[in-house]
Amino acid sequence: MMPITQLELARRLRAARKACQITQAKAARVLGIPRSAVSQMETGQRGVSGLELHRLAQLYSRDVGDFLEDRFEEGNPVTAMFRAHPELRASSAATASLRLCGELNREVANLHELLELDRGISTIPEYSLRAPRTKWDAVRQGNAAAEKERRRLDLGIAPLPDVASLLGAQGISTVLVSMDDGISGLTLISADGNVLVAANRTHHILRRRFSFAHEYAHVLLDRELRAILSHARDRSNLMEVRANAFAASFLMPAEGVRSYVNALSKGLGSRTRADTFDEEAVTRVEGRKRVDTQNIELHDVVRMAHHFGGSCTAMLYRLKGLDFLTEEERSSLAGQDSMGLSKALRGFLGLPKLDDCDGEIRVHARFVAMAIEAFMRGKITQRKLDELGRLVQMSDLSRRLLQAGIGTARCRP
Template identity: 30%
Template structure:
């Protein structure tokens, strides 16, 4: 009997996964062939899908590449190799081994996400926008035009954006992952078919910096999604692509009309004067750093140029000032995985479609931590009849 279409597709999928696994393991075909005890032409045939893999060979491949056999046998094709598309950026990062590991982690998470979607048979959230051609504008004007257009498309108005990550994941359709990136790398962006735009954010950066990074990578998604990007800090002069992304971030997080109006409102409350307290209050409202706010206000000619430099020279401490003003701490979730990803895994576990071990594997946690995460995702804080805070089990509350 001949090979069926499904069997042929499975062979091709396995071949692709084996190629990607070898690439992630940074092994050559000659090295793998020697370890496997086979000729290089045989390995080439396996990686082309023209030669079947025996169960014994599959186990040896999994051990060599440090992969689970189950992940190699997934029936859907893996995302296009993220590592291969970032290769140029990684080659120039000789002192950034953590970046190399983070890209591997992103590739693994993307593959897991696709597998969760396959198991759940659900669609990805979001309303992805079309690519915006803005070549006819300079980078600064293009960034502002894109930010205004997106805010209008999403119905966000010109006010502060509180739930940045949720808006990008649920409304826009970006998959936002928090990764352990090198300190000088703020984030990265890549478009992965069929998952869509994927953003990696440095989870070790302060919340305000993470929000700025998300907005910055969002701009790459809108203007140049065909090109993977790695955003580094402190690079001196930046190119037009990065200028556009920085302009977009400033305008998306602090829209011109809204920031001008609120700045003047705060001045009126302080006898028409703008003080450091004014800047701290406004930065708190927009959930950006005082530095980012100052530079934005300087750009809009609302405060004198060089204000931030003078504050810094005088050792101004924004955090201490915020404490003196009794500005409440604004919590920012630092979960590595998107909320939709985590809820898919939780629903599958709840329905009995995956085991507890598989659930922990998808969440990249120990079983103990996965149990805590399950509790967090299936309960919520509420107020009881006597006004006291209580935890409501969402599963028990459903009739």
């Protein structure tokens, strides 16, 4: 990394301030200096102390490293996120989470450049759709886009593999970041085409799986926004409705669910018909089943949720959306789920426990793999490798490699 000049630093500070639409007067108040001093900083006539740079980075929602790296993105996606959601600045937790995402996004871009990898966005299709006019319109668009993407990826109607791994294969970096409970995830798309999708670390592993599929919808359908935050308070927003419909159809395809329900001989009418044909005439045969044998029970939902890799809550809404359940039936089964019966049934049915730790490792697999590759090629130091590991809560990464006998020569002090 080449050291930047005072004049270049001044230019970057000015660009970052303007991108946030912050006045020199406000920056001066934060630093406790006259406005004229900020003006001199931004023209290169006055130096910037380390403490001042740190405070300005916080004010502009940047990492200090942004101002010192070889490349500088004037309108970065994190800045765009704060501009679109100014209320986030009032939450120190939200601010810290977004800054961490920004730092991860910057490191992903650096690793792409060091390893000379293709930018993620160049390999991902974009479904150009008109803006939905109604919620029903949004649902139809989301369902149709999910079906198209499943066909493109040759997924058929089978359950998805690990969603984070699937996104990684598309060149999208996935991470887990602790965020306010109302935030399920976010998407950052850099000007140079790097895509970072984050899910809320504090949420259940199955909810995170849905969140990754939801954010993938934004990458496919809303990428012109570059910075997208998925918050519970916006769930009625048409863009969010469309992304939720996409995620449900992508994870639990309609034909796949129908096939599973039919295999259970559930959700059908009590009267069944069959026609026999003897080359001359048709004989209609009718039979009846007890009505209560057609009811979808909680143990059926638990098995289906496990099959498709979703939560019982998501599965219940999907079954209702496909007309296998009425709202009254969904609500009744949801009540049983909330009492902990689903968890007990998982044990009775011999379904494996969900390994949250293993899931977290898979989420960060692409980022960690790029870091290790860069280290093995001598593109980054051992210290930098450990720094990247800490960003995804993987401490002592170089020591772990040494213990595993990987890159032994590179890991020695």
